[in-house]
Amino acid sequence: MSTKLTINRTNGNVPKTLPGEDHISGFVAYLPEAELPENFKTEHVQALSTIDAAEAAGITADSTSWAVKVLHYHLSEIYRVNPAVSLYVGLFAKPTISDNYTFAELKTVQNFAGGRIRQIAVWCGDRNMSADDIVTLQGIGDALAAEAAELSILYAPKVTSIKQITKEAAGTGKSRVSVVICQAGSGTGATLYKDKANSAKSSVSGLGTVLGLLSRAKVHQCIAWVREFPTGITLPAFGDGTLYRDMDKALIEQLDTARYLFFVTQPGQTGSYMNDSHTMDEATSDYAAIESVRTMDKAVRGIRKYIVPELGGNVYVDAESGRLASYSVENLITVANLALEEMERAGELSGYKADIDPDQDVASTGTLDIVIKNVASPVIRHINIKIGFAKSV
Known part of the structure; x- marks a missing residue:
């Protein structure tokens, strides 16, 4: 046999990089204490910017914990949509009393990141949609802004019934919070949803996909831009498993008017896209869209950088x-x-x-x-x- 050199190319999962800090993101989830990966029981916040790093930290697709499998799915989606994301993951034990959710852990994650997180996702797939939670999260966002650590919050609660979800959760001054109610209707997201026992059904959510899009978008860009931001979700659905294609058009319009975020299809286009980039602020507000908040936050941070030395x-x-x-x-x-x-x-x-x-x-x-x-x-x-x-x- 003649001499021969064979070279096999492998994927080393080397983290990609982006200029600036607009892509720096956070992901927070609350799990039963016994289901927290061992690495997170003492160090609740970790920088995990590749799927290899996440799996090494105990967030695996074959975990015995359904919640950890969901986390692996969300992180995989974030890395798929934005391979250059810089991600901080915070995993915390669920409060023993449902009313004790203060979401103070978002501050913990932002402080760990040195105030550099620009957008953070909060997965509460087994916690029912609550207008009070939106108010609490907005308070966290306001407090962080007052500490020069501005960020936007994506909140994904449990969607028990998309037809009965409240249409009055939005209101004045809720510009730092956006509520994600979508989910994949096929693939891993749908499988995970079906795997959850019917007696304790929880929403998987499309939160990871949405955070990936937001971290990839420039601050002035809308994540519903059809040409630039396809979701990669073939069959869009909602958090209760209802497929988008099975929904009445009038209800879809109500959900959009109520300022929720979800996956939609577009005429003549394959796949799915975001319906819009709503915050839970009033539709007439200057900060009714996430890109308006992110753009102003960036302007404020930049002005602060140059003006503070003049004090x-x-x-x-x-x-x-x-x-x-x-x-x-x-x-x-x-x-x-x-x-x-x-x-x-x-x-x-x-x-x-x-x-x-x-x-x-x-x-x-x-x-x-x-x-x-x-x-x-x-x-x-x-x-x-x-x-x-x-x-x-």
């Missing part, structure tokens, strides 16, 4: 008029605009402007007010086309 510094005053000197004003405007200029170049903003009133009496108050206006990059949610016959064109 404790001096401004100068025109000795004759008493107004702030023009060169002091222009310098601070330039500094405030630095982050926004970067975002405009990246297409995350259409424009921006910072203003400082030179008549402010900083000498008396020690306070300087800066007014910043951002012009968003709008999302096309509806397209109307007029078409007809003509004698000529």
Whole structure:
């Protein structure tokens, strides 16, 4: 036999990387204490950015725990949709009393990540949908924002009956929370749902898929963008197992109006997509969509980065008029605009402007007010086309 060299290519599952921090994400789940993987009983939060790392930490597809199998499925979906995700996983024991869910564990995960998490998913597949939980989660989001650790929250509760789910959960000021009620109607997600005993049916959810999409999207992009963000879910369903194709159109519209997130099909397209990128805020709010919240959060973080070094510094005053000197004003405007200029170049903003009133009496108050206006990059949610016959064109 002649000499021969054979080279077999293998997949080393080397983590991909993305610039910036917009892809940094978290995943939180509550399990019966006895079912927590051994690695998580002492270290409740771990950085797991590949499926190999997750499996090494005890989150396996062949676990004896149904909940751990579901976790493996969600993490697999996150890595499938966004192989470059940077992911922190927090697993905690379920409260012994159902009313004791404070979701304070989200702070634990964000603190572990040094405040760098931009979006975090919370799986509560065996906990019924609760408007109170949305309020509590919004409170956590507000508290983290006050600590300069802004993030968006994806909440996936148990969907007992999609036809009976509350249509009044959204409301003013709930911009940091989005509620995921979808699920895969085929494949691993559907199998896991069928495997759960009927007497204790829980929702598997499509939470991992949605978090993968959100972590992959740029901050100004809507995860319902058909061209860019197919879900990879062939047969869309809801958390109670009901298939999307079996739902009445009027009920679908009610769920969308109620501001839930779920998988839909699109005419002429294969597979499924997100219905929208709703937050649970009012539809008329500036922060009714996740991309609006993420874009503003990024602007705030950037402005903070450049402005904080100016604290404790001096401004100068025109000795004759008493107004702030023009060169002091222009310098601070330039500094405030630095982050926004970067975002405009990246297409995350259409424009921006910072203003400082030179008549402010900083000498008396020690306070300087800066007014910043951002012009968003709008999302096309509806397209109307007029078409007809003509004698000529």
